[in-house]
Amino acid sequence: MPQEKTLRDLFHDTLKDIYFAEKKILSALPKMAKSAQSQELKAAFEKHEAETETQVERLEGVFAEIEESPRGKTCNAIMGILEEGQEIMKEYKGMPALDAGLLAAAQAVEHYEIARYGTLRTWASELGLNQAVKLLDATLAEEKMTNEALSELAENGLNQHAEAAE
Numbered sequence: 001m002p003q004e005k006t007l008r009d010l011f012h013d014t015l016k017d018i019y020f021a022e023k024k025i026l027s028a029l030p031k032m033a034k035s036a037q038s039q040e041l042k043a044a045f046e047k048h049e050a051e052t053e054t055q056v057e058r059l060e061g062v063f064a065e066i067e068e069s070p071r072g073k074t075c076n077a078i079m080g081i082l083e084e085g086q087e088i089m090k091e092y093k094g095m096p097a098l099d100a101g102l103l104a105a106a107q108a109v110e111h112y113e114i115a116r117y118g119t120l121r122t123w124a125s126e127l128g129l130n131q132a133v134k135l136l137d138a139t140l141a142e143e144k145m146t147n148e149a150l151s152e153l154a155e156n157g158l159n160q161h162a163e164a165a166e
Contacts, residue, residue, distance in 0.1 A: 014116065015120060018117070021112070022055055022113075031089070033049070041103060044149060048106075051142050058138060061131065062124070065131045077112060082109070085102065085105035085108075107150050107151070111147065118140060124136055
């Protein structure tokens with residue numbers, strides 16, 4: 001008979017999932033920055049790359065608190081989101097709508113991360129993992145700020161630039 005799975009097991013599995021996702025995001029961000037036509041979008045991707053490196057370190061701190069080694073587990077959701085971003089880079093290369101598409105792909109990533117970090121933070125609190133709560137809270141706040149910054153970029157010009165080319 002299979003062993004009963006607990007919230008702690010689910011927390012650990014989800015932690016492995018987001019760890020894998022962050023590592024994949026780290027490899028995608030430089031490509032997205034290189035493809036971006038707008039200097040503001042390029043700078044946003046570069047800033048988020050530096051933040052993501054810190055976020056990976058925080059996740060490693062969470063793994064340490066639960067006495068597990070940092071290890072990722074394939075996350076099909078992030079693979080699909082990143083694949084969509086690659087399609088946009090390929091199909092819209094050099095076109096006015098490229099940056100709007102890149103921005104949309106980046107926000108899909110942010111929304112995924114916000115959902116994951118919010119869930120993990122709640123579970124960490126319920127499990128009494130106080131250090132994990134602090135680490136996950138810090139990352140969740142960064143992800144929300146990045147999402148807001150991307151929304152501002154979209155609303156303050158990138159979408160209009162794409163539309164003006166119509």
